[in-house]
Amino acid sequence: MHKVFLHVDMDAFFAAVEQRDRPELLGKPVVVGAPPDQRGVVSAASYEAREYGIHSAMPSREAGERCPHAVFLPVDGKRYKAASRAIFHIFERFTPLIEPLSIDEAFLDVTGSRALFGSGPEIAAKIRARIKNELTLTASVGVAHNKFLAKLASDLEKPDGLTVVPSDPEEIRAFLAPLGISRIWGVGKVTQRNLEEIGITTIGQIQNASARQLNSVFGHTSAHIIALANGEDSREIQTSRQEKSISREHTFKHDCTKIARLEKTLCGLVEDVGSQLRSLERYASIGQLKLRWQGFKTITRRTQITPACCDDFTLRDIALALFRKEKITKPVRLIGFAVSGLVDERPSEQLNLFASGPERGDKRENVSNAVDRIRDKFGNDAIGGGRGIIEEEDES
Amino acid sequence: MKLKVTKSAILEGLQLVQNVVSARSTLPILGNVCLTVEKDSLALTGTDLEVSVRCALDAKSTKAGGTTLPARRLLSIMREMPEENIEIEIDEKDVATVKCGASFFKIMGLSEEEFPPIPKFAGKYNYTMEQATLKNMLKRTAYAASSDETRYVLNGVYLSFKGKKLTMVATDGRRLALAENEMDFPKEAEVDIIVPTKAVNQLMHALSDEGQVKIHAQENQVAFEFDGVLVVSKVIDGTYPNYKQVIPSQCEERVTIEREWLLTALKRVSLLTTDRSSSVKLAFGKNRLELTTNTPDVGEARETLTIKFSGKEVAVAFNPEYVMDPLRNLECDEVYIELIDSLSPGVIKCDSPFLYVLMPMRVS
Numbered sequence: 001m002h003k004v005f006l007h008v009d010m011d012a013f014f015a016a017v018e019q020r021d022r023p024e025l026l027g028k029p030v031v032v033g034a035p036p037d038q039r040g041v042v043s044a045a046s047y048e049a050r051e052y053g054i055h056s057a058m059p060s061r062e063a064g065e066r067c068p069h070a071v072f073l074p075v076d077g078k079r080y081k082a083a084s085r086a087i088f089h090i091f092e093r094f095t096p097l098i099e100p101l102s103i104d105e106a107f108l109d110v111t112g113s114r115a116l117f118g119s120g121p122e123i124a125a126k127i128r129a130r131i132k133n134e135l136t137l138t139a140s141v142g143v144a145h146n147k148f149l150a151k152l153a154s155d156l157e158k159p160d161g162l163t164v165v166p167s168d169p170e171e172i173r174a175f176l177a178p179l180g181i182s183r184i185w186g187v188g189k190v191t192q193r194n195l196e197e198i199g200i201t202t203i204g205q206i207q208n209a210s211a212r213q214l215n216s217v218f219g220h221t222s223a224h225i226i227a228l229a230n231g232e233d234s235r236e237i238q239t240s241r242q243e244k245s246i247s248r249e250h251t252f253k254h255d256c257t258k259i260a261r262l263e264k265t266l267c268g269l270v271e272d273v274g275s276q277l278r279s280l281e282r283y284a285s286i287g288q289l290k291l292r293w294q295g296f297k298t299i300t301r302r303t304q305i306t307p308a309c310c311d312d313f314t315l316r317d318i319a320l321a322l323f324r325k326e327k328i329t330k331p332v333r334l335i336g337f338a339v340s341g342l343v344d345e346r347p348s349e350q351l352n353l354f355a356s357g358p359e360r361g362d363k364r365e366n367v368s369n370a371v372d373r374i375r376d377k378f379g380n381d382a383i384g385g386g387r388g389i390i391e392e393e394d395e396s
Numbered sequence: 397m398k399l400k401v402t403k404s405a406i407l408e409g410l411q412l413v414q415n416v417v418s419a420r421s422t423l424p425i426l427g428n429v430c431l432t433v434e435k436d437s438l439a440l441t442g443t444d445l446e447v448s449v450r451c452a453l454d455a456k457s458t459k460a461g462g463t464t465l466p467a468r469r470l471l472s473i474m475r476e477m478p479e480e481n482i483e484i485e486i487d488e489k490d491v492a493t494v495k496c497g498a499s500f501f502k503i504m505g506l507s508e509e510e511f512p513p514i515p516k517f518a519g520k521y522n523y524t525m526e527q528a529t530l531k532n533m534l535k536r537t538a539y540a541a542s543s544d545e546t547r548y549v550l551n552g553v554y555l556s557f558k559g560k561k562l563t564m565v566a567t568d569g570r571r572l573a574l575a576e577n578e579m580d581f582p583k584e585a586e587v588d589i590i591v592p593t594k595a596v597n598q599l600m601h602a603l604s605d606e607g608q609v610k611i612h613a614q615e616n617q618v619a620f621e622f623d624g625v626l627v628v629s630k631v632i633d634g635t636y637p638n639y640k641q642v643i644p645s646q647c648e649e650r651v652t653i654e655r656e657w658l659l660t661a662l663k664r665v666s667l668l669t670t671d672r673s674s675s676v677k678l679a680f681g682k683n684r685l686e687l688t689t690n691t692p693d694v695g696e697a698r699e700t701l702t703i704k705f706s707g708k709e710v711a712v713a714f715n716p717e718y719v720m721d722p723l724r725n726l727e728c729d730e731v732y733i734e735l736i737d738s739l740s741p742g743v744i745k746c747d748s749p750f751l752y753v754l755m756p757m758r759v760s
Contacts, residue, residue: 345692348675348713348757348758348759349757349758349759350570350715350755350757351570351739351755351756351757351758352569352570352755353567353569353570353571353572353642353741353753353755354569354637354642362758
């Protein structure tokens with residue numbers, strides 16, 4: 001029996017939430033992200049704005065040049081999160097097998113839901129209707145018997161579209177054949193160029209290409225690509241995704257050279273990373289610092305954490321040690337901190353003889369957990385390290 | 397200068413000295429060994445500016461003088477000499493001519509004047525003890541010293557000449573080894589110094605089991621003199637941590653275990669530890685000690701020893717290397733293990749004045 005997967009993708013999500021909440025913006029080009037006179041990028045653009053060639057990740061300055069009369073709005077994460085929760089609540093009425101891909105996108109396995117709610121396309125239509133009626137937002141949905149096809153399909157009729165991929169293998173091949181090769185997962189710009197060089201521009205041509213031809217471009221992944229080109233993908237829904245790393249970064253409005261300010265920012269990022277790490281009840285064994293200089297040159301520096309830890313104090317020491325090894329000769333545009341090598345078990349820890357040694361890990365962990373609980377209850381600013389009390393500098 | 401020396405004598409001397417001579421030094425002279433000839437002896441000196449080793453050996457000379465020659469090259473040449481009798485002659489430009497049987501070598505040296513002098517010692521801090529005792533005390537403690545350069549005060553062995561005894565301590569902050577020996581010296585000669593690990597290793601290598609060693613200490617230097625060998629070292633400048641406060645004053649449980657037995661059992665169970673996860677659990681129950689290691693994705697090992705124990709059950713995890721270190725360096729048949737609980741320091745003792753304090757590992 002074939003499985004039935006839906007891929008639900010909200011249309012211009014951030015911009016759509018803004019337009020819904022502020023009807024005067026309906027029909028106007030709306031850009032969510034940094035203002036056009038400041039550095040930063042577009043997070044989302046309404047379809048009206050997209051007509052001017054504006055897309056997400058484009059520098060806001062460029063977006064402002066392309067469409068000077070666009071309405072620029074700051075990112076209002078809280079409202080988007082609330083809308084996202086409401087959307088996922090709708091999904092949950094139809095199936096428990098939900099794999100969130102981002103704030104506005106998810107895979108749903110509705111194979112077992114059909115007895116209750118009708119066929120795949122019927123469920124897709126119901127979900128779209130619920131989202132429209134209850135939330136006044138639109139979603140594009142792809143229906144297929146695997147994840148790859150569902151995701152590909154949801155993108156075909158955007159916005160506000162419903163695309164059903166046939167289930168017969170031959171029909172699937174025919175469905176895919178005219179599509180561009182960049183629709184295949186794993187085909188990026190470089191691979192696309194390489195394929196075009198040997199005359200391949202459509203998925204259909206991959207279906208008919210010889211294995212040798214494809215090996216020359218893809219190497220050992222060619223079998224996987226051929227499977228996708230024929231619409232084959234056997235991955236299941238992953239309801240709980242195991243985080244491989246946790247990272248936070250901050251872009252300065254104005255490139256920063258002040259060590260104290262950089263360190264303070266870094267410590268803030270470390271606390272965010274630490275609190276997420278603890279909320280997942282995991283321990284990190286690798287710490288990584290990221291610095292982007294003025295002019296976009298980026299460096300990363302990493303170090304092993306032994307024993308693996310999850311408390312803010314150890315993470316902060318590690319982040320600062322990495323940071324202090326770097327000479328800040330140029331202004332810093334972005335600073336970031338990440339942890340990886342995450343493990344579930346509390347690592348065993350060698351205790352110290354002398355009180356002057358580092359504090360015992362369990363004590364540090366307890367304090368960090370207590371801080372988390374205080375912040376949960378009274379807000380982020382309720383408690384903080386002494387480092388935070390550095391005189392605020394003029395940011396202009 | 398001109399001298400005759402035997403191959404075995406100069407080889408022995410060079411091997412002793414070359415340990416402190418650095419192969420890659422920014423100062424070329426530090427890659428050389430200094431040769432000083434007086435009447436019937438040849439003195440070889442090597443230094444890395446922190447530790448210097450000088451050793452005197454028998455030689456026949458017709459002309460006194462001194463020079464320096466590349467240490468490693470000289471050693472490898474001497475090692476390959478075809479006969480026992482070697483003749484060395486050095487001209488005023490520090491070029492050495494080495495003759496042995498049918499072999500002939502010419503080696504470019506550097507002037508003796510460029511060689512850093514060994515400091516002179518004078519003063520009240522002079523001690524004499526048996527070489528075997530010093531060697532044994534170093535052996536029982538030195539392994540516990542820290543190699544973490546950021547904790548430089550711990551990068552050596554602490555020697556305290558106080559209260560009619562020499563107390564020797566080494567620690568890396570996780571475990572601590574202490575050895576003591578009674579000694580006779582005047583009250584005004586009481587002093588404590590930290591001898592860097594490098595000098596300690598030299599001493600353990602060079603000290604023999606017979607004869608005496610003279611120790612001279614001053615402001616920032618210490619010298620050890622024995623069997624024609626002189627080891628001079630800078631002392632580590634800093635305050636040694638108050639080690640007395642970490643030695644538990646009492647214990648809950650005390651067990652006697654055969655040293656060799658415990659060591660081999662630990663060796664076996666620690667085969668299943670990894671760098672990332674290295675702990676062995678010691679569980680003391682009625683008349684038995686169970687050693688276990690459990691490494692995720694690797695496996696587990698268990699060893700049960702029959703012991704005399706009737707106290708309350710206690711389990712504690714240690715880094716197995718840290719338990720094996722003292723066991724390897726003691727000679728006694730039995731050791732005593734004293735424990736309080738799973739998060740308090742454990743103590744290993746033996747019948748001689750020795751003590752080892754070890755912090756456990758906190759495991760989940």
